[in-house]
Amino acid sequence: MPKLTIDGKEIEVEAGTNLIEAARRLGIEVPHYCYHPGLSIAGQCRLCMVDIEKTPRPSIACNTQAADGMVVHTDTERVRDTRRSIMEFHLINHPLDCPVCDQAGECWLQIYYMKHGLYDPRMTDEKVHKPKAVPLGPHVMLDAERCILCSRCVRFCDEITGTGELxxxxxxDHSEIGLFPGRDLVNNYSGNVVDICPVGALTDRDFRFQVRVWYLDAARSICTGCARGCNIDVHVNRRRPHHAEGKRVARLKPRFNADVNAWWLCDVGRYHYDFVDAPTRLTAPVRRNNAGTAEIAWDEAVSGVAEALRRYSPDQVGVLASPRMANEDLLALRRVLEARAMRQVAYDVPPPALAEGDDFLLRSDRAPNRRGAELIGLGGDTGGLMASARAGRLKCLWVFHHDLLASGWPAADVRQALDRVETLIFTGTNANAISERAQWVLPAAAWVEREGTFTNFEGRVQRFRSAVEPLGQALPEWDLLGRIVAALGGTPAGGRAELWFRELVRTVPAFAGLSYQAIGDHGQLIPGATSAGAPTPPGRRVKVHG
Amino acid sequence: MTATRTIVFSPDQLAEVRRLQGLYPDKRGALLPVLHMAQDAFDYVSLEVQEYVAGLFDMAPSHVHEVVTFYTLYFQQPKGRHVVAVCHNLSCYLAGSREILAHVKQRLGIGVGETTDDGRVTLQSVECLCACEAAPMMQVDDRYELNLTPEKVDRILGELR
Known part of the structure; x- marks a missing residue:
């Protein structure tokens, strides 16, 4: 393994490591645009110039591999001068429209210019004008004048998705990125080109002009779009609510996890958060009876639901849990069931149409925690449960999240079942046809409003954290279920998600040995599970040499 | 100029494509000569032709489009029977290419990038063609016309049918 010196510090790296990565390990940032660790090396932007002793001229760090005895300087006067000159080129035709550019605040042209800029520009010629505000597809907008032609997006479409649109x-100086005339950027990963664009050339149509990025806060989280559980950051706007008409979640961004999603996130997951700030959110417990529909306090709702559960014999109560619930919620639900020795529970409600997975990250199972629901023992005979409801054997049905009337079951069957049930309880984040007719509605906090864990399809348990407060009086499901456990005479695990997780680890062998601490930011496999790591992208790197 | 034509190479042309592709370590190396073949066969490289050629190379059409737009000798629109390319680079400019180009435009009644109504001539204004010793000059199809004067231009243009 080559041992080299960068800015006076020695480091040993694996053979083949380039100088940007070697320096990064020492905490030294070599400015760059076109280099991306997930893509091939283009050597296009020329910004990552460093001085290497015994080399006559500065070299690009991205395409220079560390060699034994190499002595590298990343911050000499000559390097700084080179960067200034390179950036002068990048900005020759750049429109400098930062005040109206979404990228402002997270733009690498801005960031590096602050450090390395030539503050007295010498260009007097007219700038070359190029197409602006060109929709490239459903999610991405192009401003060709802002582009510095780093080619990251082009390489992404070639090497990651293999679709080659760009x-x-x-x-x-007339070079510009674009699509083959008449075609669109429609692949399942198009949003990623916005993430990797170092400047404001590619912006997200969903996020465009919503909020300035410096007003955003971020929380580490897990995507709920499918069973893979891609790691994400949830970006929320709490400080300027008027910027986006009260929409708190501004966008989801992928977070690197070598074992799950690498740097990427599919569009299905990326845009799967509208429900969080939708007008259909349930914000207060509701009781519905002959006297009408009333918003009530939690205490009343909890005792009412506990009383309803007590009123019936255990075999008269059916529970439809959801694979969208967190592990902590599912355990709390199990405790509720145990408190009354109820056995009729299931979570598998057939979707109206089978979703399709793709050849990369997206799984056909669109729920984030089916594996967790199965391991925590809430799997059961869903069809049988519905059949007994239709036959009138169930007096009480408790539905979590599902809209049974928009499921794969015939609506007439569902209606028949619902008609024969005396007490219908609904727990979920958003109103649907079930909550509209339920006697008890218990509003749940969305995943971005609370802490918890999901178990992905491989058995990797991953943490998501709270980005915003729950809307209205909505509560995390472990919390509202814990209150019902107490009302039924049991002892809830505690007032924090972590305490429920600890109880899960203590009582469900499948989760033995895990802890929030060990799960950390990259997740932890349950005992006996193996991970294939992040899948290989369907695209391919075109070999230029050999 | 045929209005509609099926964009397919003949078996002989396809054999030539395969021969050209075999000459390079990566068959994409043959893209330029194959695009020229396509331009000869289909008059110009329309988007449809670009997609057809992309298929022959297992490439995304966008990457064929990159190549077509990079070079000036590929025509994306129907071109005239003859292409006149007047050099506007330094040596020719100093030797009066501006007047020569103005004269050509006036004689043909078209601007740069345009084709005469009768489909006879397409006019281009181009960078250096490496004949500075005989400036001003222009290229007419595959032929260099050197040391131009307005009278010489009249004679050359007059001979184009």
């Missing part, structure tokens, strides 16, 4: 057309 290219660099024309030449010289």
């Amino acid at each position: 290219g660099i057309f024309h030449r010289g």
